[in-house]
Amino acid sequence: MTPLREAVTLPALFLTVTLLGAIRIGAPIAIEPPTQFSLVLAMLLLGVLVQSGTLVGARLMHGARTPLANLNGLVLLLCAFAASAQTLSLITPDEGLPAVVVGFVLLAMLVQMLAVSLDRQRLLRGLMVMLGVAFVLKFIVLAALSSPASGRVSRALQVLFDNVTLGVVTQPPLAPANGYLAFATLMLYLFGLSRLPHADWRMVRVGHDRLPPAPGRAQLSDQVARRRG
Amino acid sequence: MRETAVRAVGLALALTYAAFIGWLFVSRPQNVSQITGGLAASIGAYQVDARHFEDGLRFFRNEQFVEARAAFGRADPAQRDARTQFYIAYSFYRQGWGRAFHDDALYEQGLAAVDRAIALAPGGRLVIDDDPNLLMHSADELRAELDAGREFQASDLNPLRLFTRRK
Numbered sequence: 001m002t003p004l005r006e007a008v009t010l011p012a013l014f015l016t017v018t019l020l021g022a023i024r025i026g027a028p029i030a031i032e033p034p035t036q037f038s039l040v041l042a043m044l045l046l047g048v049l050v051q052s053g054t055l056v057g058a059r060l061m062h063g064a065r066t067p068l069a070n071l072n073g074l075v076l077l078l079c080a081f082a083a084s085a086q087t088l089s090l091i092t093p094d095e096g097l098p099a100v101v102v103g104f105v106l107l108a109m110l111v112q113m114l115a116v117s118l119d120r121q122r123l124l125r126g127l128m129v130m131l132g133v134a135f136v137l138k139f140i141v142l143a144a145l146s147s148p149a150s151g152r153v154s155r156a157l158q159v160l161f162d163n164v165t166l167g168v169v170t171q172p173p174l175a176p177a178n179g180y181l182a183f184a185t186l187m188l189y190l191f192g193l194s195r196l197p198h199a200d201w202r203m204v205r206v207g208h209d210r211l212p213p214a215p216g217r218a219q220l221s222d223q224v225a226r227r228r229g
Numbered sequence: 230m231r232e233t234a235v236r237a238v239g240l241a242l243a244l245t246y247a248a249f250i251g252w253l254f255v256s257r258p259q260n261v262s263q264i265t266g267g268l269a270a271s272i273g274a275y276q277v278d279a280r281h282f283e284d285g286l287r288f289f290r291n292e293q294f295v296e297a298r299a300a301f302g303r304a305d306p307a308q309r310d311a312r313t314q315f316y317i318a319y320s321f322y323r324q325g326w327g328r329a330f331h332d333d334a335l336y337e338q339g340l341a342a343v344d345r346a347i348a349l350a351p352g353g354r355l356v357i358d359d360d361p362n363l364l365m366h367s368a369d370e371l372r373a374e375l376d377a378g379r380e381f382q383a384s385d386l387n388p389l390r391l392f393t394r395r396k
Contacts, residue, residue, distance in 0.1 A: 011238025015246045019253070028259030045327045068236045075243045082247075 001059065007072040013192045014079035017100060020185040021086035027178045030223035034085035037103055038092065042085035044110040046077075051114060052123040053186045055080070055200030080196065087189045089225060090182055091134035093142055097168040102134060117202040131186050138171075146171040230313045258307075266307015277313055279297045289316060291360055296323040311349035315357060315368055318342035323377055326395045330385075343368055364396035366381040 024030040034042070049055040060073030088106060095101045111132055118126060149155035162170055215223070252271075258264045269275040285300035293385050305313035325332035338393030347353050355368035365371045370392045375396065385392070 003235045004239070007236045008242060011239065011243035012246065015243065015250060021249070022254065030255050030259070031257045033254040067231075068233060068240070072236050072240055075240060077244065081249070082250075185308050 003072070003196065006060070006069075006076060006197075009193060010195060011072075011079045013188060013195075014083035015194060016081040017185055017189045018079070018086045020181060020188070021083070024083050024183065025175045025181060032089070033084075034089040038085045038089035041088045041106055041110060042081055043105075044107070044114065045084045045088070046081055048113045048118075048123060049080075051103040052118045052120050053201060054120045054123055054193060055196045056199050066083070080192070083189055087131070087186065089129060090185060091138055093138050094171055096171065097165075098137070098142055098171065099135075102137065106130070106134070107201070108117065115156060119201070120198050121202060124190070127193070128149075128190055133188070135182060135186060137180055139174065141172050142169070143174045143179065145169065146173050148173060154218070260306075263308060266305075266309050270307065270309040273306065274301065275309050277310045280304075283314060285313070285316060289320055289360060292323070292393070294320040296338050301366035308326075308345055311346045311368075312357065314342050314346035314349060314353055315371070318346060318371055319363065320373060321363075321379075323395060325378070328391050329394070333379050334378045336375050340379070343375060344371045347372065 022031050022033060024032055046055070050057055057077070060076055061070045065073070092106070093100050109126075113123065113126060145158070146163065149158045247347060252267070252344060253264070256263075256267055258267055266275055281300050281304035285297045285304055288294070288297035288300055289333045298317055300312050300316050301320070304310075321335045325335030325339065346355055351367065356366055358366050359361060360366075365374060
């Protein structure tokens, strides 16, 4: 990774994600910092990124690097953390039952990603799907259910829906521009993740017949003894 | 050498950008004027528009409180001037004051404005002693009056209340 990308481009990109993810367009404009729960989710997400090789911490902070380079690495890590927290906060519905359910599902998915140990390529694909589904739910489905009804029939259906669900599903109305801004933010965030310093390994699928024979216990002991000796 | 320069500039840029975002999170501006005004105030370059402020004062003294607030709002679009915010709060108080009851919604907005004024005043102390039209000269008095007016107390049932005077 070039110094320009590490010190300028990626921190600026992740900070832009943090800024755009906090803006709620409306009258008046609101600035929403990440929620406390999204900070916890972001810590998990950073863990998943490191485990999958999407982010190699040793390429950002290491004893062999200069103090200034290490400081750049630290800043990049913090910016990636802030952007992750803001993105997760952005795709979580604002209130009610959907906020609880989406928060729990995000937590479950991140823990699952940690458990299954994905590689970089699969993790990025998985994250794209996870963020995309949450985006559709919040900015298309829930926004449609919560937007002010235009006609009498749709208003009646909305009132009926509110009564059936006891009003726990409906969200505060969102200006349409918020959806476009959120989409751009998510794309920017995923692009930033794909540009992080990553590991060279990846998982491959190989049939049993193509695998080299597994070493026996005696062979393994010999290899260990040779390394130690 | 070039790499060190790039890294140093990148670090400075990232810290400045992060500080700006942190400031946005803390101050939560609601429009662009509040952002620009807040940034100008942070370097001591913010100034209230004197002409609009004078308009606001004139409306305020003529009991045209809605017009006064509009003019004060134009004078201090970023809500960074303690004196202007004090007058906005005072206009909410006078408009919401009633002999028999007070308008809680207006008092609520007045309380928010006087809290802004107190937060902006140096050391939280704000005294306007050059305006004889006012009967309360300090933000603390105004705040106490607005706060008490929102609550229903036993003294509200006292018929002598009808003879109280608006400050």
